[in-house]
Amino acid sequence: MPYTMTISPDFKPDLISGWYIFNTWLQKKIDEKIHIEMVNDFKELASAIDKGSIDLIYANPCDIAKLVREKSFTPIAKPVGTHDEAVIIIKQDSTISEIESLPGNVKIAMTDVPNVNTIGLIMLEPADITPADVETITCSNYITVAKEVIRGKADIGFLLADAFDEFSSLVKKQVKPLITSKIHVLHHALLASPGFADKQKKLQDALITIQNDATGADILKNLEFQSWEAMDNDEAEFLIDLIDTLSTN
Amino acid sequence: MQDMTPQDLASDDFQESVLTFHDGTKRTVLATEIETKFPDGCLIVSQTDLDGVIKHVNKSFVTMSGFTEDELIGQPHYILRHPDMPPAAFAGLWETVQKKEKWHGYVKNLRKDGGYYWVYATVIPNVRNGEIVSYTSVRRKPSANKVAECMKLYPTLF
Numbered sequence: 001m002p003y004t005m006t007i008s009p010d011f012k013p014d015l016i017s018g019w020y021i022f023n024t025w026l027q028k029k030i031d032e033k034i035h036i037e038m039v040n041d042f043k044e045l046a047s048a049i050d051k052g053s054i055d056l057i058y059a060n061p062c063d064i065a066k067l068v069r070e071k072s073f074t075p076i077a078k079p080v081g082t083h084d085e086a087v088i089i090i091k092q093d094s095t096i097s098e099i100e101s102l103p104g105n106v107k108i109a110m111t112d113v114p115n116v117n118t119i120g121l122i123m124l125e126p127a128d129i130t131p132a133d134v135e136t137i138t139c140s141n142y143i144t145v146a147k148e149v150i151r152g153k154a155d156i157g158f159l160l161a162d163a164f165d166e167f168s169s170l171v172k173k174q175v176k177p178l179i180t181s182k183i184h185v186l187h188h189a190l191l192a193s194p195g196f197a198d199k200q201k202k203l204q205d206a207l208i209t210i211q212n213d214a215t216g217a218d219i220l221k222n223l224e225f226q227s228w229e230a231m232d233n234d235e236a237e238f239l240i241d242l243i244d245t246l247s248t249n
Numbered sequence: 250m251q252d253m254t255p256q257d258l259a260s261d262d263f264q265e266s267v268l269t270f271h272d273g274t275k276r277t278v279l280a281t282e283i284e285t286k287f288p289d290g291c292l293i294v295s296q297t298d299l300d301g302v303i304k305h306v307n308k309s310f311v312t313m314s315g316f317t318e319d320e321l322i323g324q325p326h327y328i329l330r331h332p333d334m335p336p337a338a339f340a341g342l343w344e345t346v347q348k349k350e351k352w353h354g355y356v357k358n359l360r361k362d363g364g365y366y367w368v369y370a371t372v373i374p375n376v377r378n379g380e381i382v383s384y385t386s387v388r389r390k391p392s393a394n395k396v397a398e399c400m401k402l403y404p405t406l407f
């Protein structure tokens with residue numbers, strides 16, 4: 001039976017082929033069969049985690065707590081050169097240039113990406129806008145968030161900052177960032193299940209030396225990181241504590 | 250902890266006070282009226298041990314405080330205590346988190362250069378196997394209305 005790897009559904013859509021190429025490289029490098037199983041949203045991901053059907057996961061920081069605490073996953077590596085930041089977007093022609101000018105009962109388009117929504121709501125606090133005041137429209141992906149804002153169905157939208165950067169110039173002509181988070185310490189991580197325990201070391205070694213490999217550098221480029229860095233339990237614990245603090249209201 | 254000296258400051262116009270901290274340490278602090286505005290979107294993060302000694306800070310913490318990361322790690326968090334903050338506010342913080350509850354509050358912090366910045370802070374105890382092992386705090390830009398209320402309230406709490 002091959003092992004199953006999944007990628008948190010909040011990755012940028014254009015990186016999907018990058019993950020398949022990465023997996024081809026990884027299987028050869030560590031001489032194990034790994035099958036990628038993509039999930040469509042966080043609900044599907046949660047049920048896959050609960051069923052115990054995942055061996056390797058590139059996880060969103062909000063899922064790391066459950067994976068480590070409840071499912072005994074081990075952190076293996078984190079990407080270097082990329083952080084999880086959130087951006088609040090507004091229509092390009094809006095006269096609003098600061099969150100303090102938003103209406104109190106603001107309508108927000110958002111996906112189900114938990115950390116993006118948490119940080120988005122935190123960024124509205126200085127304007128005395130609380131979760132109780134807002135109306136939300138849940139969208140299946142980032143581009144739909146932008147569309148809801150462009151159509152005027154939502155006043156603002158919450159996005160992963162990297163996803164906004166990737167939008168086409170056509171979309172960027174119609175929406176603009178109102179505020180972008182600067183937290184710098186939130187990131188995704190690759191974790192392995194207890195079933196993968198005896199292969200963790202070889203997996204970690206392969207990842208942290210990927211750039212030494214002729215094709216490795218290209219693979220990293222396709223994933224848009226500089227490199228992988230080993231990640232230990234202490235760092236995972238810090239991320240878990242931080243997410244706990246951010247989610248506290 | 251070192252006393253502040255006029256050489257540290259960004260202005261000659263300052264108020265001198267001597268603060269006494271919970272562990273008996275005394276420090277002379279010099280406070281100016283120069284406010285550093287909280288940059289939009291910045292989130293300041295720190296983690297401390299059980300005594301409030303700083304173990305981890307993020308880049309926004311370093312920038313806003315005016316210290317370097319090396320100057321902060323290993324120091325008690327009271328390195329940021331501003332003389333305008335009533336001790337009762339921090340007593341409430343510690344009482345709350347030691348009960349394993351989260352704390353929220355508006356805090357005026359002192360910069361290395363004597364200036365100040367207001368934050369809205371959340372502090373939570375990190376509990377493992379029923380025991381508190383550390384504390385984590387996230388601070389963000391406070392609402393201007395709430396800061397105005399605190400500026401009226403805090404002087405009455407001394």
Ligand SMILES: Cc1cc2nc3c(=O)[nH]c(=O)nc-3n(C[C@H](O)[C@H](O)[C@H](O)COP(=O)(O)O)c2cc1C
Nearest residue numbers: 270271297301326327329330331339372384385386
């Ligand atoms: C995680 C954490 C974050 C804290 N952040 C601040 C802060 O930003 N500014 C501050 O003056 N005190 C902060 N404190 C409280 C200080 O530890 C300290 O209680 C306070 O500065 C008053 O000093 P004293 O208790 O020694 O009198 C924090 C405490 C913890 C546990």
